[in-house]
Amino acid sequence: MDLLALADFNLVARHGGFGRAARASGRPKATLSRRVLELEASLGVRLLERGARSLKLTQEGQAFHARMAPLLLEIDETVAALTSGKGAVSGRLRISAPLLFAQMALGKLAASFALAHPEVRLEITTEDRAVDMVEEGYDLAIRVNPDPDETLVGRIFLRDRLAVVAHPTVARPADGEPVAAVLRANPEGPASWRLKGNKHIAIEPRLYLSSMVMVREAVLGGAGAACLPASLVAYDVAAGRLTLWGDLDTPEIAIWALYPSRRLLSPRVSAFLDHLTAAFPKGTPDELSAYLVPAANP
Incomplete structure (x- = not known):
């Protein structure tokens, strides 16, 4: 043919x-x-x-x-x-990424990657749905706890966990008493949070918001307690703006970088994977949280 x-x-x-x-x-x-x-x-x-x-x-x-x-x-x-001769890093690189990770880190990561590889035209789309990489023309997809897919391969480059936090003015309730809660999801969510150590916190929903960033802002404003990724609130906890009540007793959050299994790993995809590894060498929530720390004043 x-x-x-x-x-x-x-x-x-x-x-x-x-x-x-x-x-x-x-x-x-x-x-x-x-x-x-x-x-x-x-x-x-x-x-x-x-x-x-x-x-x-x-x-x-x-x-x-x-x-x-x-x-x-x-x-x-x-x-x-x-x-x-050595796999030049150039051409178009299309990446799909979830909204929260993009808001936390991808702006800085994209800037440093562009400086290191000026011949690559990097395009990042933020959305929480699982895109069809081949059909929609993506080279790389960043996904959180993805379902098994035999058409994709990749690696975990970050791990996170869920933590219950509240503003310091919000008192931790006694056993059995509910606390005002800020939730992301639908009104049919859980009636309580189970922390590690088999401790339960009953919740009384006060706000339902559509993004983790909105939930964090509402909790910082004193609206109630919330369950959020540790990476998103670690800096606030360290600074005393939020109080950590404990980690949720759930499996860890795994963040994957995926690409089509039937496609050879192109130099630009390989370069971005290396860039992620360099940015998160240990793959811990604290490394991701560092992207939220304001730059020091000169």
């Missing part, structure tokens, strides 16, 4: 038309059309539905594009690594 024809089909499919693909690649529109026709003839399958003003992939074309696009990208990356 002609590799150039595959690449031309992938180009047309990605740009949604021969004209746009021609403008993006600088190749003649007629050449692209001819190469795709030749590919369809060799496969015996129609890949594109050609209308007077529009073009769309057939069902077979969609399936073919979904499988071929990552393979062609892998070939391009392999050739680039081989011809560079």
Whole structure:
């Protein structure tokens, strides 16, 4: 099968038309059309539905594009690594990351990575959903406690835990008495927090907020107690702005860096993984919390 024809089909499919693909690649529109026709003839399958003003992939074309696009990208990356002699770190790097981790650390991490690798065009999208990395074109995804996925591989680079904290003016309740609580989630959450050591704190929900950062701000304002990642509140506890009541008796939080298992590890993905390892050598909550410490005044 002609590799150039595959690449031309992938180009047309990605740009949604021969004209746009021609403008993006600088190749003649007629050449692209001819190469795709030749590919369809060799496969015996129609890949594109050609209308007077529009073009769309057939069902077979969609399936073919979904499988071929990552393979062609892998070939391009392999050739680039081989011809560079030592795997030059350059090109586009798309990363998906959860909102809280992005708010805490990714701004600084992105800046230091950009300074170290100026030839990489880094693009970071923050969202808490599990993206389809191949379908949506991501090179790396940062996920918290991800479900098993045989199409992805990666490593844990950070561990965290959940802690119950409150403003110093909020008194810790006696056994069985509820405390005003600031919660993230729906109103059908737990009626109490179980701390390590088999201690329970009954809660009376006061606020429901949609982000951990909002919950932390509300607790700092004295609205009640909350269960938050230790990394998010460690600096506040050390500074005396919050009081630590104990760690929640739940499994640890594992933060993973993942990439598609069928794709070779590109130099830019490898470089970002190394950057994460250098930033969090021990992978502890305190290392992540350090990103929230204000810079010292000169």
